Amino acid sequence: MATLPIRASSIGAADTGARRRIRARLPAAFALLPTALIVLVVYIGCMIWTVRLSFTSSTLLPKFDWVGMAQYNRLFLNDRFLTSAENIVIFGVLFISGCLIIGFLMAVFIDQNVRGEGLFRTVFLYPYSMSFVVTGVAWQWFLNPGLGLQKLVRDMGFESFTFDWLVNQKMAIYTIVIAGLWHGAGLTMAILLAGLRGVDADLWKAAKVDGIPTWRVYTSVILPLLRPMVITATVLLATGVVKLYDLVVAMTLGGPGIATEVPAKFVMDHLFERNNIALGTAAATIMLITVVIVLAPWVYARYVRPQGRPA
Amino acid sequence: MTAAIEPQGRRPRRLTAGRIGVYMFLVTAALFFLLPLWIMVMTSLKPMEEIRLGNILSLPAAMTFDAWSKAWSSACTGLECNGISVGFWNSVRILIPSVILSIIAGAINGYALSFWRVKGANVLFGVLLLGAFIPYQVFLYPLVRIFSLTGIYNSLLCIVLVHVIFGLPTMTLLFRNYYAGLPIELFKAARIDGGGFWSIFLRVILPMSTPILVVATILQVTGIWNDFIFGLTFAGRENLPMTVQLNNIVHSTQGERAYNVDMAATMLAALVPLVIYFVSGRWFVRGIAAGAVKG
Numbered sequence: 001m002a003t004l005p006i007r008a009s010s011i012g013a014a015d016t017g018a019r020r021r022i023r024a025r026l027p028a029a030f031a032l033l034p035t036a037l038i039v040l041v042v043y044i045g046c047m048i049w050t051v052r053l054s055f056t057s058s059t060l061l062p063k064f065d066w067v068g069m070a071q072y073n074r075l076f077l078n079d080r081f082l083t084s085a086e087n088i089v090i091f092g093v094l095f096i097s098g099c100l101i102i103g104f105l106m107a108v109f110i111d112q113n114v115r116g117e118g119l120f121r122t123v124f125l126y127p128y129s130m131s132f133v134v135t136g137v138a139w140q141w142f143l144n145p146g147l148g149l150q151k152l153v154r155d156m157g158f159e160s161f162t163f164d165w166l167v168n169q170k171m172a173i174y175t176i177v178i179a180g181l182w183h184g185a186g187l188t189m190a191i192l193l194a195g196l197r198g199v200d201a202d203l204w205k206a207a208k209v210d211g212i213p214t215w216r217v218y219t220s221v222i223l224p225l226l227r228p229m230v231i232t233a234t235v236l237l238a239t240g241v242v243k244l245y246d247l248v249v250a251m252t253l254g255g256p257g258i259a260t261e262v263p264a265k266f267v268m269d270h271l272f273e274r275n276n277i278a279l280g281t282a283a284a285t286i287m288l289i290t291v292v293i294v295l296a297p298w299v300y301a302r303y304v305r306p307q308g309r310p311a
Numbered sequence: 312m313t314a315a316i317e318p319q320g321r322r323p324r325r326l327t328a329g330r331i332g333v334y335m336f337l338v339t340a341a342l343f344f345l346l347p348l349w350i351m352v353m354t355s356l357k358p359m360e361e362i363r364l365g366n367i368l369s370l371p372a373a374m375t376f377d378a379w380s381k382a383w384s385s386a387c388t389g390l391e392c393n394g395i396s397v398g399f400w401n402s403v404r405i406l407i408p409s410v411i412l413s414i415i416a417g418a419i420n421g422y423a424l425s426f427w428r429v430k431g432a433n434v435l436f437g438v439l440l441l442g443a444f445i446p447y448q449v450f451l452y453p454l455v456r457i458f459s460l461t462g463i464y465n466s467l468l469c470i471v472l473v474h475v476i477f478g479l480p481t482m483t484l485l486f487r488n489y490y491a492g493l494p495i496e497l498f499k500a501a502r503i504d505g506g507g508f509w510s511i512f513l514r515v516i517l518p519m520s521t522p523i524l525v526v527a528t529i530l531q532v533t534g535i536w537n538d539f540i541f542g543l544t545f546a547g548r549e550n551l552p553m554t555v556q557l558n559n560i561v562h563s564t565q566g567e568r569a570y571n572v573d574m575a576a577t578m579l580a581a582l583v584p585l586v587i588y589f590v591s592g593r594w595f596v597r598g599i600a601a602g603a604v605k606g
Contacts, residue, residue: 024508025427025428027509028423029430031420031508032432035439039438042450042476043442062456105336114337119341125595126344126348129588131536131539131580134580135347141351141573147570151367239444243447243540245539250558263448268540284448284451287448288445288449
């Protein structure tokens with residue numbers, strides 16, 4: 001008998017509560033509005049705009065005609081672009097694998113209960129705090145054959161020593177890799193070291209009891225456990241590869257000749273210096289497609305596949 | 312006194328071949344990482360006559376700070392010869408509003424996303440995160456057009472806006488993940504007490520945000536200070552940041568290159584992030600790791 005009024009009133013309360021909750025959420029929606037606008041206009045709008053421009057014949061000023069795939073055909077006959085594409089593959093493969101290998105080794109060696117651990121960590125990571133411009137300028141000076149490393153070794157008595165990669169068309173891109181490794185390897189070390197510190201100590205005891213050599217434990221047991229950290233580091237390094245621009249500008253300006261041109265620089269040069277907007281945006285679109293292709297499996301593995309399972 | 316006799320700490324390890332190998336590796340690696348810094352400092356302290364002799368590793372025979380003062384106040388960046396100090400102050404003027412605004416934006420976004428159920432907010436967040444992976448070159452030209460049309464292209468406001476826009480993904484993610492770790496009961500209690508969106512943010516959430524504010528500040532200060540491409544594209548001739556000025560100094564070759572001035576300018580440009588790195592220590596790593604784990 002007494003339940004009826006209580007039920008009725010509770011329904012009423014829930015009703016006004018829901019309405020009040022919606023009204024309370026308004027400021028939250030309002031606060032997200034600027035971000036929503038930016039996402040819509042900049043992240044989505046500008047992207048579509050760029051892709052659209054790549055199908056036009058725009059040069060100094062944007063036009064809105066339609067020339068189909070003409071710019072892409074030109075792009076894939078363009079020596080500078082082909083060199084850029086090749087360079088970014090060389091750099092990407094060597095930089096990412098190099099950072100992972102060197103970073104892993106440094107993390108493992110630091111993890112051996114060494115003295116001065118903090119000092120080593122600090123020294124390995126400090127380049128990461130500096131800009132690519134600083135990195136490029138420093139390495140350009142160190143590697144210049146006239147007064148840098150080559151002269152140093154020659155003056156030590158090795159007269160025939162040659163290290164002219166910086167000014168050598170075939171080898172210049174590898175100097176960019178070296179500078180990149182110097183800048184980024186410490187970051188991989190820091191991420192992997194954090195992972196190593198999270199490994200269960202019992203695992204080590206079990207391996208010791210079984211008499212498994214340390215290096216085997218690292219390669220067969222620890223490395224698979226570090227998978228998430230390795231993936232994080234790889235994603236982070238890969239985004240760095242796509243952005244590669246400042247380092248090249250500071251170190252070689254794309255030279256000697258066009259030996260160290262990279263896609264980001266190709267786009268920048270064509271948009272802002274060579275007055276060829278259509279070709280520049282076509283190259284930017286190719287960059288976009290490449291990133292999507294590389295990123296898709298990772299997004300799928302991380303966000304699409306595990307759906308339904310608690311995160 | 313007797314306590315001193317008892318063994319303390321770890322048992323001393325014997326110096327086996329393996330241990331020596333470990334230290335050899337670490338010391339070699341450390342030398343590789345320190346070498347460029349050493350060379351930069353040494354070169355910046357030498358007069359040009361000494362640099363021309365070679366031996367970039369040696370200590371300066373006649374140490375001088377001339378190159379530093381020249382780099383700061385009279386090195387040429389193209390046509391003007393006012394040193395890198397111009398770029399330094401430009402960077403400071405860009406840095407302060409950009410850091411403050413991008414952190415505020417990130418904190419509000421993160422708070423709204425993790426405590427309030429706004430329709431479509433997750434889609435928004437997803438697109439924002441994907442945007443973080445897209446190369447900047449895809450956005451640059453249309454952005455330049457938009458800013459030209461609104462008449463703010465090549466201004467301080469323009470470069471600050473660009474830093475805020477492209478800082479959004481990382482900052483939002485950083486704060487969202489941090490707030491997701493706070494107990495939801497706290498928020499619910501504040502709601503029951505009648506707190507609204509802003510009052511809960513200002514009185515409950517913000518006072519608990521100190522650690523993440525520190526991490527965000529470290530991340531943004533180093534990131535924005537080291538930026539090159541945005542400064543070059545959006546800041547305009549009057550506001551070029553230090554990185555761009557440094558590049559101009561190094562690549563403006565009139566006559567013989569003054570390597571000592573170049574290196575002094577480089578050190579000056581690296582100083583701010585280096586100081587932040589050495590002072591902040593582990594926080595720095597935490598910031599990169601937090602910003603790295605997208606999603």
